[in-house]
Amino acid sequence: MTGKLYCIGVGPGDPELITVKALKALEQSRVIFIPSPGPTSKKLALQIVENALKERGGIGSKLVVELHFPMTRDQEALKRAWRENAQKIAQSVLKGETCCYVVLGDPLLYSTFGHIHTILREYGVEAEFIPGVSSITACPAKVGLILAEERDTIVITPAENLDVIKKCASIAKTMILIKGSVNLDSVIDTIKQAGVSENTRVLYVRRCTIEGEKYVQTTISNWEKGVIEEDYFSMLVVGGALD
Ligand SMILES: C[S@@+](CC[C@H](N)C(=O)[O-])C[C@H]1O[C@@H](n2cnc3c(N)ncnc32)[C@H](O)[C@@H]1O
Structure with missing residues (x-):
């Protein structure tokens, strides 16, 4: 070479x-x-x-x-x-x-x-x-969301992997769900079905640090269907350390 x-x-x-x-x-x-x-x-x-x-x-x-x-x-x-x-x-x-x-x-x-x-x-x-x-840290940095501390586990997976999300919901302190152009409402439904506390934090970030940036912080129980504008450059961060 x-x-x-x-x-x-x-x-x-x-x-x-x-x-x-x-x-x-x-x-x-x-x-x-x-x-x-x-x-x-x-x-x-x-x-x-x-x-x-x-x-x-x-x-x-x-x-x-x-x-x-x-x-x-x-x-x-x-x-x-x-x-x-x-x-x-x-x-x-x-x-x-x-x-x-x-x-x-x-x-x-x-x-x-x-x-x-x-x-x-x-x-x-x-x-x-x-x-x-990476967007994986840039998105939570927008709101100072700490992803992991001490022995915490983080799961990173495309949002379309509902089966993975369901399996990992109970072991992960934080789940980072990327490639968020699929239906994020069904992601939230899957997390609810997995028995995750309704008070768990959810951060939705769209177009982080670029034109059209938007982020919404809420909880699983307060997630409003349709609140987001789906976009390829978007992700959901569910949970987080130090809550
Ligand atoms: C193919 S992956 C590429 C990830 C990239 N290599 C990284 O480290 O950020 C594309 C996904 O990353 C996330 N992503 C990348 N840039 C983003 C941004 N500026 N805002 C929000 N999410 C972003 C989205 O979930 C998007 O669907």
């Missing part, structure tokens, strides 16, 4: 929540790969990068490459996209380019880079990961 590949997390949206190390990687890179799993994610990642580079020579001389990821559950279509995207990245790195793959939040948590990483290894390309501020 002759070039260099960074996989950087750029935080949840607030341009001030990018790390100094990620900034340096962006500055050093000539090729910037922006995944586009959806139009909002791509636009947001690009905005953060443009903003970060504004006082560091600008994005002008860099090559920005958009990588398309279809929003589908069709495994064959997904595998094709992972392979094609990994190939594009490998070609650049093996040519000797310094490259950056940009991920919202943190790259180790539910990012588009996971499968790409495995395929890149077949080409002998290893990425250097630069962690970012």
